[in-house]
Amino acid sequence: MVCESKFLLYKALALSAGIVLVTGLTGCAEANRDSVTVDTDKGVLHGVETTTMRQYLGIPYAAPPVGSLRWKAPQPVANWPEVKQVNAYAKNCAQPASPFGQASTSEDCLYLNVFTPKGNGPFPVMVWIHGGALLTGESNDYDPTALVNQGVAVVTINYRLGPLGFLTHPALTAEGGGSSGNYGLMDQQAAMRWVKSNIAAFGGDASNITIFGESAGGLSTHSQIASPLASGLFQKAIVESGAYNLAAPALADAEKLGQSFATKTGCSDQSLTCLRNLPADKIIANSSAIQVGGTTLPTVDGKVLPLTLNDAFGSGRFNKVSVIEGSNQHEYSLLSAVTTDVTLGRPINASEYPVFLAGVVGSTLAPVVQGAYPLNSIETPAQTFDDVLTDAAFSCNGRKIARQLTANGATVYTYEFADKNAPMVFNIPPRPEGYGAYHAAEIQYVFPTTASKVYFGAPFTAAQTELSNRMVAYWAQFAKTGNPNASGLPTWAPYSVAADSYQTLAPGNVGPNAQFAAQHKCAIWTPGV
Structure with a gap:
């Protein structure tokens, strides 16, 4: 209340002097603006400054993919009217317990974290895509201090995993206009679009973005190099141990796995109503039904991935x-x-x-x-x-x-x-x-x-x-x-x-x-x- 009164006083004094305050902030946000208060296209964020960097944890980059949004492309997140404190990691995406990630049943998980050097930039940007067989993993396992000390901004992201991120099914294909699956890859692209649109406010250089990842994060990085939908979203890529599969399943083959998954989860009618009403823990428990060779894979769906990696890279049809x-x-x-x-x-x-x-x-x-x-x-x-x-x-x-x-x-x-x-x-x-x-x-x-x-x-x-x-x-x-x-x-x-x-x-x-x-x-x- 005191803060709001101060802002109104500043505004009145400015108007009396013929000055118009142009701001998308609330009064309190403007009065309390500091080095870790940042405007984004959806609202104002307030992060934390440590002895080595500035960090902003748990930033939503897309709407929670729950309810009717389960197994749909990521949608825009709603604006927030007040300053959002981003000083703690968000929940990880739904996954089983493993040596590579903590168990979670959360579908509200499309969040990212930004770490920047102190100063004004512009800093080159590195977007980290975690590994874990596209089944497990999380954005909060990686300390970017050493990279940030080199003068780069680092972004780490969550994305949908397992069947929630990569289920392909005939009913989803019909709903999606001829393709389904690859929701996790689309999440990564949504995160990259968020970076492209907002990173300048954090001191990052939106024209100098590197994506990098290990294992399934490396496979994802390869997939983004091959995806026409990722064109222009990044300029460089680092792939660590991501070449383990060059021939993702075709849409029809992946749809058969999806039908098997539906049957195993009790949705023998193969309906989207049944699938979207499944509890997350039951989906996780049946993750193996869509796996190929013990790992979750993207689908050559004709949209996100028009070609296998082998065909895309061999023919020159890649970013x-x-x-x-x-x-x-x-x-x-x-x-x-x-x-x-x-x-x-x-x-x-x-x-x-x-x-x-x-x-x-x-x-x-x-x-x-x-x-x-x-x-x-x-x-x-x-x-x-x-x-x-x-x-x-x-x-x-x-x-x-x-x-x-x-x-x-x-x-x-x-x-x-x-x-x-x-x-x-x-x-x-x-x-x-x-x-x-x-x-x-x-x-x-x-x-x-x-x-x-x-x-x-x-x-x-x-x-x-x-x-x-x-x-x-x-x-x-x-x-x-x-x-x-x-x-x-x-x-x-x-x-x-x-x-x-x-x-x-x-x-x-x-x-x-x-x-x-x-x-x-x-x-x-x-x-x-």
Whole structure:
């Protein structure tokens, strides 16, 4: 009340002097304006200033996708008339409990977080898309302090997951005018549009946006590069371990999975009324019904994704942006730990190796693969099995994408994260031989907890700290200029089909490696590429 009275007094004095106050703020907001009060297109936000940055947590970027909005494209959020305090993270999107995210049944989850350096900018902007098989994960697991200290603004986002984000179904296709699914990808695009429209008010540069993500966040980043609906929303992209699937299911195939999901949830009539009345926990419990190969995938729906990634990148029909494309040296060790090891209660042994190998590559190819990846005295059988899946799903697919993008006019920088002693950040049983440079291991190097270089309680060595510093600098410099090279950093050459060289990222070893394709036996997995 006092604040409002002060504003009215200021307004009266201004009018008496012939001055008109132009403001979209309430009186109190105007009178209390400070360095963390920001105008957006929907209302005024008030964030928090820490010793290192300004942060705005839990900003709604779209209307809650609940009720009749479940399984629809994200809709605009309503304006708010009063100043909104954004000083705490919002709820995460509905998902099961896992090592990669906290359990949630919330569908009201389309929120993002903004972290900026102090000062006026304009700052390059990095939009982080979390991983988790498009089934789990959350925006609040990542400390952006190190990146912000490099002079970039960082945005982390939530998006719909599992069946709530990626269900494809004939009834939804009919309602959607010929396509369905990919709601989570549309959420990401809505978040990018929000950034494009509002980030300048936070000091960000709306014309210099980099999207980046790991695992399913990397697959999402690839999908946005391939999506015509994302054209112009970003200028650069960083893909960390996101090349594990280049051939998403076609609409008709995904619709069959959706029908199976409906039946399993009790909606045997296949009606949208039944589906939209399902409780979120029942939807989550039946997530596996829409999965392909144990993971949630986007759909080639003809709208968000007109083509598979392989076809889009191979034909040159993608958004021409600069890209960092990379993978980790021992990707599959983590994934085996949460799948095969859980099923058996232990890693596979020597007698099981050929059986599991045939199960994943088929009986025809199995002898060839076993000849190329024989059991040996240096590795355990589980490590050899993980080598096969790392190369088949990640290393060689990523190289194929790099070659396709480069051949079609994009500038690409390739890397392999190769710290064989990377601290384990997930709560999973240890292996005596360790997990090497496992899937997601590089995240802690890009998002270190700056104060002590500790991530989830795992301390870095001095050499690991140096590697982290270099990776943060590379990522931030790429966001600034589209080129990761900067003074004081080892030179990182752009990828070329002829040189076929990767930048190794390992403690005490940051530099080019022209043997990547041979080391990962890409002639087997991507022949002729």
